Amino acid sequence: MTxxxxxxxxxRTTEPAPxxxxxxxxxVVLFGSFMDLLDATIVTVAAPAIAxxxxxxxxxxxxxxxxxxLALGAxxxxxxxxxxxxxxxxxxxxxLAGFMVTSALCALAVDPGMLIGMRAGQxxxxxxxxxxxxxxxxxxxxxxxxxxxxGAYGAVQxxxxxxxxxxxxxxxxxxxLGLGWRTIFWINVPVSILALVxxxxxxxxxxxxxxxxxxxxxxxxxxxxxxxxxxxIIQTETWGWTWAGYGLLSAGIIVLALFLAHERRLAARGEExxxxxxxxxxxxxxxxxxxxxxxxxxxxxxxxxxxxYLQNGTGRTAWETGLVILPYALGSIITSGLGVAxxxxxxxxxxxxxxxxxxxxxxxxxxAVKDGDDPGYWLLALALLIGGLGLGLAAPVLVNVVLAGVPxxxxxxxxxxxxTVSQIGGAAGIAVLGxxxxxxxxxxxxxxxxxxxxxxxxxxxxxxxxxxxxxxxLVMLALPRTAAEPAG
Numbered sequence: 001m002t003x004x005x006x007x008x009x010x011x012r013t014t015e016p017a018p019x020x021x022x023x024x025x026x027x028v029v030l031f032g033s034f035m036d037l038l039d040a041t042i043v044t045v046a047a048p049a050i051a052x053x054x055x056x057x058x059x060x061x062x063x064x065x066x067x068x069x070l071a072l073g074a075x076x077x078x079x080x081x082x083x084x085x086x087x088x089x090x091x092x093x094x095x096l097a098g099f100m101v102t103s104a105l106c107a108l109a110v111d112p113g114m115l116i117g118m119r120a121g122q123x124x125x126x127x128x129x130x131x132x133x134x135x136x137x138x139x140x141x142x143x144x145x146x147x148x149x150x151g152a153y154g155a156v157q158x159x160x161x162x163x164x165x166x167x168x169x170x171x172x173x174x175x176x177l178g179l180g181w182r183t184i185f186w187i188n189v190p191v192s193i194l195a196l197v198x199x200x201x202x203x204x205x206x207x208x209x210x211x212x213x214x215x216x217x218x219x220x221x222x223x224x225x226x227x228x229x230x231x232x233i234i235q236t237e238t239w240g241w242t243w244a245g246y247g248l249l250s251a252g253i254i255v256l257a258l259f260l261a262h263e264r265r266l267a268a269r270g271e272e273x274x275x276x277x278x279x280x281x282x283x284x285x286x287x288x289x290x291x292x293x294x295x296x297x298x299x300x301x302x303x304x305x306x307x308x309y310l311q312n313g314t315g316r317t318a319w320e321t322g323l324v325i326l327p328y329a330l331g332s333i334i335t336s337g338l339g340v341a342x343x344x345x346x347x348x349x350x351x352x353x354x355x356x357x358x359x360x361x362x363x364x365x366x367x368a369v370k371d372g373d374d375p376g377y378w379l380l381a382l383a384l385l386i387g388g389l390g391l392g393l394a395a396p397v398l399v400n401v402v403l404a405g406v407p408x409x410x411x412x413x414x415x416x417x418x419x420t421v422s423q424i425g426g427a428a429g430i431a432v433l434g435x436x437x438x439x440x441x442x443x444x445x446x447x448x449x450x451x452x453x454x455x456x457x458x459x460x461x462x463x464x465x466x467x468x469x470x471x472x473x474l475v476m477l478a479l480p481r482t483a484a485e486p487a488g
Contacts, residue, residue, distance in 0.1 A: 021140075021202050022140040022141055022145070024198060024201075024202040025136060025140040025199075025202045025203050025204060026137065026140065026141075026149055026152060027198070028195050028198050028199040028202065028203060029092065029132070029133045029136050029137065029203075030152060030156050031191060031192075031194070031195040032092065032095075032096050032099075032129050032130070032133070032195060033130065033133055033156055033160075034156050034160050035099065035126075035188050035191060035192070036072075036099075036126040036129065036130055037156070037160035037164070038160050038163060038164050038167070039068065039103075039122060039126070039188070040068065040069065040072075040164070041160070041164030041165060041168070041303070042164045042165070042167060042168035042184050043064060043065055043068070043119075043168070043184065044065065044164075044165070044168070044300075044303045044304050044307050045164075045165050045168035045169045045172065045307050045318050045321050045322050045325070046168050046169075046171075046172050046181040046184050046318060047061050047064065047065070047304060047307055047308060048307065048308055048311040048312055048318070049172050049180055049181040049318060050064065050115070050181050053180060053181065054109065054110075054111060054112050054115065055111075055112070056112040056115075057112075058434075058438035058441075058442075059234050059235050059438075060112040060113075060116060061304075061308075062234045062304070062430050062431065062434045062435070062438075063112075063116045063119075063234060064112070064115055064116055064119055065119075065300060065304055065430055066230065066234065066300075066426075066427040066430040066431060066434075067116050067117075067119045067120040067123065068119045068120065068122055068123040068126075069123065069300065069423045069424075069426040069427045069430070070120070070123065070223075070226065070227065070230070070423070070424065070427040071119075071120040071121070071122070071123030071124040071127065072123035072124070072126050072127045072130075072423050073123075073127070073223075073226075073420045073421075073422075073423030073424045073427070074123075074124060074127060074219065074222070074223040074420075075123060075124045075125070075126060075127015075128050075130075076127045076130065076131060076416065076419055076420045076423065077127075077218075077219045077222060077223075077274050077416075077420050078127075078128075078214060078216065078219045078274070079091065079095070079127045079128040079129070079130065079131040079132070080131035080132075080416055081214050081215075081272075082128065082214065083131055083132045083135060083207070084135075084207055085207065085214065086207065087205050087206070087207045088132040088135040088136050088139070088205070088206050088207065089132075089136065089199070089203040089204065089205040089206070090205070091128055091129070091132050092129055092132040092133070092136060092199065092203065093196065093199055093200065093203070094128065095125045095126065095127075095128035095129025095130075095132070096125075096129050096192055096195055096196055096199065097125075097192070097196060098121070098124075098125030098128065098129075099122060099125040099126055099129060099188065099192060100188060100189055100192035100193065100196070101121075101125075102118050102119075102121035102122040102125055103122060103185045103186075103188035103189060103192070104185070104186070104188075104189055105118040105121070106118040106119060106122060106182075106185040107179075107182040107183075107185035107186045108182075131416075135206055136203060136204065136206070137149045138206075139204045139205075139206035140203075140204055164329075165303075165321070165322035165325040165326065165329070166319075166322040166323070166326060167184070167187075167322075168184050168318065168322060169317070169318040169319035169320070169321055169322030169323070170318075170319050170322065171183040171184050171187070172184070172317075172318035172319070173317050173318050173319040213271065213272075215263075215266060215271070215272065215273050215274045217262060218259060218262055218263055218266070218273055218274040218275065219274050221255055221256075221258055221259035221262060222256070222259050222274065222275070224255050225252050225253075225254075225255035225256035225258075225259055226252070226256070226424055226427075226428075227252075228248050228249070228251050228252030228255060229248075229249060229252035229253070229256075229428075230427060230428060230431045231248055232244075232245035232246075232248045232249055233431040233432060233435055234430075234431045234434070234435060236435050236439065259275075260277055263275050263276065263277050264277050275417055276410075276413055279406075279410060279413065279414055279417065282405065282406055282407070282410070282414075283405065283478070284402055284403075284404065284405020284406055284479060284480055285402060285405065285406050285410075285414050287402075287475060287476075287478045287479055288398075288399075288401075288402030288405075288418060288479060289417075289418070289421055290475050291351070291398065291402070291472060291475045291476050291479065292398060292399075292402075292418055292421050292422050292425055293421055293422075293424070293425035293428065294425070294468060294469075294471060294472040294475060295355065295394065295395070295398065295422075295425070295469075295472050296422045296423075296425040296426045296429070297425040297426060297428050297429030297432075297433075297468065298358070298429055298433070298465045298468050298469060298472075299391070299426060299429070300426040300427070300429050300430045301429045301430045301432070301433035301434045301437070301461065301465070302362075302387075302433075302461075302465060303325065304430060304434055304437075305433070305434065305437040305457070305458055305461050306324075306325070306458065307321055307325070308437075308454070309369070309454045309455065309457070309458040310324055310380075312454060313450070313451045313453075313454030313455060313458070314374045314451060314454075323377075324377060324380050324381065324384065325384060326381075326384075327381045327382075327384045327385040327388060328384040328385065328387055328388035328391070329388060330385065330388060331384070331385045331386065331387065331388020331389040331390075331391070331392060332388040332389070332391040332392035332395070333388075333392065334388075334389060334392060335354075335388075335389045335390075335391075335392030335393045336392035336393075336395070336396045338392075338393070339354070339392055339393045339394065339395075339396050339397050340396050340397060343396075343397040343400060343401065343482070343483035344482055344483055345482060346481075346482070347397050347400065347401035347404065347479075347480065347481065347482045347483035348401060348476060348477070348479050348480060348481050348482070349481075350393045350394060350397055350401075351393075351394045351397065351398060351401055351473075351476040351479065352473045352476050352477060353390075353393055353394075354390040354391065354392070354393035354394025354395070355390065355394055355469045355470075355472045355473040355476060356390070356469070356470070356473050357386060357387070357389055357390030357393065358387050358390035358391060358394075358469045359390075359465075359466040359467075359469035359470050359473070360386060360390075360466075361383050361384070361386035361387030361390060362383075362387070362462045362463075362465045362466035362469065363462070363463075363466050364382065364383040364386060365380070365383035365384075365387075365458075365462055366459050366462040366463055366466070368380065368383060369455045369458050369459055369462070370455065370456075370459045371455070372451060372452030372455045372456065373451070373455070374451065397483050398418075399415055399418050399419070400483035401479050401480055401482070401483045402414070402418060402479060402480075403415060403418075403483075404480035404482055404483055405479070405480040433461050433464060433465065436457075436460060436461055436464060437457045437458065437460070437461045438457075440456065440457035440460050440461075441453055441454060441457040
């Protein structure tokens with residue numbers, strides 16, 4: 001065996017290309033991530049069609065979206081730990097298979113209850129699948145190659161944000177084989193089958209050396225407490241505020257108190273809880289939790305209420321709605337790279353600027369819709385583009401800014417909790433702002449208020465959302481000035 005020739009002096013060398021198996025492994029996990037991110041947005045555009053076809057009421061439409069994000073958050077709590085213990089490839093494959101099955105069952109839903117249940121199943125299986133992505137990338141690529149792999153993951157996030165509204169609108173309007181909105185779920189099946197076949201062959205297996213037991217009781221207590229809090233809020237229009245609603249809220253608070261007590265006991269015994277209450281004593285983390293809930297709490301209800309306004313209010317098709325929303329995704333792509341590049345020098349300033357920009361965008365849109373007229377495409381697109389620019393500045397760097405104030409030994413646990421809380425914040429936002437929207441629509445002029453009623457309801461939500469992001473900007477002033485270096 002002869003040595004390979006060394007490069008001549010003065011010649012440039014390049015890093016070796018990743019092995020074909022590593023590249024295929026990356027493609028498989030990117031497929032899974034893409035479907036998860038797509039399903040978080042694609043249903044929003046299809047919501048009016050789902051409501052008409054299944055006879056879903058306003059609360060059921062909210063649950064169709066909130067159930068996914070809430071279950072995803074619950075899955076993230078345990079998914080990462082399960083992968084560490086039982087193997088990340090095994091859990092990714094299991095989560096992907098479950099996601100495929102629940103997607104098919106969503107497509108076969110015969111009533112709103114079945115759809116909501118299967119959407120929760122989708123979110124839970126996605127929560128098992130997604131935490132394995134970073135571990136698989138680390139196991140597949142050398143340290144020098146990981147930056148490009150994580151860059152590809154970021155690109156997929158941007159692509160999914162663009163594709164979700166457009167693909168959802170296109171599939172609903174094409175009405176392939178008379179399936180209508182159901183195709184937004186059927187499309188996951190062939191993609192999942194391909195990813196499963198490839199994944200079984202090319203994904204590397206890896207696991208953590210830790211032997212800590214899974215805190216399943218803690219995860220169940222957290223999910224139950226949050227569900228009890230959200231249930232009476234989303235059902236306000238249907239149930240009204242009765243003793244039962246207040247009872248559920250009280251029960252939710254009690255269950256969450258039990259959750260914290262349980263976590264403190266585990267931490268005191270030296271075990272690994274789902275959430276270490278000691279993290280709350282770290283100022284940056286405590287402030288970051290509040291900032292994450294507020295920031296991500298405004299995004300889901302914004303797109304849900306805007307989509308219903310555009311279709312039920314202005315009479316746009318689902319495809320036309322996707323085209324209106326497109327500038328938001330493009331705006332976020334434009335500024336996200338800038339935000340990541342500047343985070344190490346001006347992380348907090350980016351967060352505050354991004355939140356204020358989103359608030360300004362909400363006010364621009366409010367001015368456009370408040371008179372009850374259809375403002376036309378370009379004015380809508382301008383407001384959405386401004387909002388997307390703000391999102392791109394803040395969303396990609398929020399976690400790393402928070403982690404800059406967290407000791408390195410706690411960074412992994414803190415990052416996982418922040419990701420989970422972001423999903424919970426999205427579900428809570430849909431519960432609160434979505435309920436405000438539907439209650440205002442109903443109170444405007446009965447069950448068919450027309451454009452003025454939908455415009456008024458959207459305007460109320462926009463004012464509330466603008467105020468939310470102003471408060472978020474104030475909270476973010478208490479975060480660290482710069483971002484921590486992202487984990488490589």
